[in-house]
Amino acid sequence: xxHRYDQLWLNANLFTIDCNSAATVMPDACLAVTGDRxxxxxxxxxxxxxxxxxxxxxxxxxxGWVTPGLIDCHTHVVYAGDxxxxxxxxxxxxxxAAIAEQGGGIQATVRATRQASEEQLLRASxxxxxxxxxxxxxxxxxxxxxxxxxxxxxxxxxxxxxxxEVLPVRVVTTFLGAHVTPPAYRTTPEAYVDLLCQExxxxxxxxxLVDAVDVFCDDxxxxxxxxxxxxxxxxxxxxxxxxxxxxxxxxxxxxxxxRYHALSCDHLEYARQADxxxxxxxxCVAVLLPxxxxxxxxxxxxxLALLRQYRVPMALATxxxxxxxxxxxxxxxxxxxxxxxxMSTDEVLLGVTRHAASALGMADSIGSLQEGHIADFVxxxxxxxxxxxxxxxxIPPHQTIKGGVPQQEASHEQSQ
Ligand SMILES: [Zn+2]
Numbered sequence: 117x118x119h120r121y122d123q124l125w126l127n128a129n130l131f132t133i134d135c136n137s138a139a140t141v142m143p144d145a146c147l148a149v150t151g152d153r154x155x156x157x158x159x160x161x162x163x164x165x166x167x168x169x170x171x172x173x174x175x176x177x178x179x180g181w182v183t184p185g186l187i188d189c190h191t192h193v194v195y196a197g198d199x200x201x202x203x204x205x206x207x208x209x210x211x212x213a214a215i216a217e218q219g220g221g222i223q224a225t226v227r228a229t230r231q232a233s234e235e236q237l238l239r240a241s242x243x244x245x246x247x248x249x250x251x252x253x254x255x256x257x258x259x260x261x262x263x264x265x266x267x268x269x270x271x272x273x274x275x276x277x278x279x280x281e282v283l284p285v286r287v288v289t290t291f292l293g294a295h296v297t298p299p300a301y302r303t304t305p306e307a308y309v310d311l312l313c314q315e316x317x318x319x320x321x322x323x324x325l326v327d328a329v330d331v332f333c334d335d336x337x338x339x340x341x342x343x344x345x346x347x348x349x350x351x352x353x354x355x356x357x358x359x360x361x362x363x364x365x366x367x368x369x370x371x372x373x374x375r376y377h378a379l380s381c382d383h384l385e386y387a388r389q390a391d392x393x394x395x396x397x398x399x400c401v402a403v404l405l406p407x408x409x410x411x412x413x414x415x416x417x418x419x420l421a422l423l424r425q426y427r428v429p430m431a432l433a434t435x436x437x438x439x440x441x442x443x444x445x446x447x448x449x450x451x452x453x454x455x456x457x458x459m460s461t462d463e464v465l466l467g468v469t470r471h472a473a474s475a476l477g478m479a480d481s482i483g484s485l486q487e488g489h490i491a492d493f494v495x496x497x498x499x500x501x502x503x504x505x506x507x508x509x510x511i512p513p514h515q516t517i518k519g520g521v522p523q524q525e526a527s528h529e530q531s532q
Contacts, residue, residue: 186469
């Protein structure tokens with residue numbers, strides 16, 4: 117007997133979007149998968165025949181909730197070394213500058229990452245990515261930026277690609293050679309930008325290790341002029357761009373990035389109205405990073421009211437990194453954004469699904485439950501979607517399905 121669908125999930129409440137990309141819910145619904153695609157979404161009462169006649173394999177979601185697979189669209193998860201001792205020093209009152217002067221800070225991570233073999237770097241990264249997947253993440257962006265020379269940046273990007281081979285996760289790589297200027301170029305930063313534009317980026321793009329290009333534009337990182345040079349190189353290589361923009365001070369980087377049709381501008385604490393309108397015009401996503409805001413005790417909040425007013429899509433991500441956001445929990449980020457910034461449940465859920473997909477240029481294939489999309493979704497045995505951002509610890513998915521393939525089911529029911 118041939119079936120119309122490979123798999124069918126019954127009795128689910130689906131987190132979907134309407135024709136305006138606003139969050140909505142389809143209660144008491146079913147979802148079918150054929151191959152790696154979602155091929156049917158409809159209310160249970162509209163099923164055209166008995167489930168067993170329609171699908172080779174039938175699952176009962178037992179009234180659980182289904183969201184798209186979560187998307188962590190901004191991470192630095194591939195790194196070596198540990199900086200927890202620095203955190204302790206900071207708590208004891210030592211300044212970040214003093215720690216950096218003693219060889220700590222980002223340069224400590226660069227040293228450790230350069231020293232690690234590819235194998236060691238992969239082994240260090242796997243547990244962090246596993247922790248992300250355990251919360252329902254199915255797609256992950258990974259930035260380089262702790263290598264700062266060709267060989268070490270290549271190593272990070274190769275490990276990012278390998279993670280997608282050894283774990284059930286879709287990985288999008290971003291070249292962030294312009295994270296900070298390496299110590300050897302401290303007095304000649306332009307020479308590093310030359311190296312980056314003329315050798316590192318073209319070579320790594322040639323090796324197909326780069327899906328997008330990012331620049332950290334700030335007083336402590338790269339100037340507007342340097343940022344623009346790197347954007348021009350990315351454009352010449354037909355690579356989409358992203359930008360660490362307006363995090364610690366206002367530089368005008370978000371407006372610049374929008375002019376270059378950036379997929380996203382990230383952080384944005386110091387973004388102004390002109391930046392937000394430029395982003396709105398170019399459909400640029402605002403990737404907000406509450407983990408870094410919290411860990412740095414930043415004080416300055418991103419301009420939520422302006423972003424809402426001009427309808428800039430807001431995504432949320434962990435920014436997982438050892439210096440400013442040591443977390444792997446995307447659900448914790450939804451809680452922080454809600455609790456610290458007043459984002460709504462719908463906003464934070466769209467932020468880790470639909471809008472996170474847009475920040476990666478993938479909204480036509482992942483990030484929402486739609487027929488024709490890749491079958492990445494998560495089943496949660498919860499009473500209501502609001503529970504996902506209510507807990508600020510671990511809330512386990514009942515099951516994650518990636519590309520139509522069910523991953524291991526949770527071994528026990530969630531206790532409350
Ligand atoms: Zn970052």
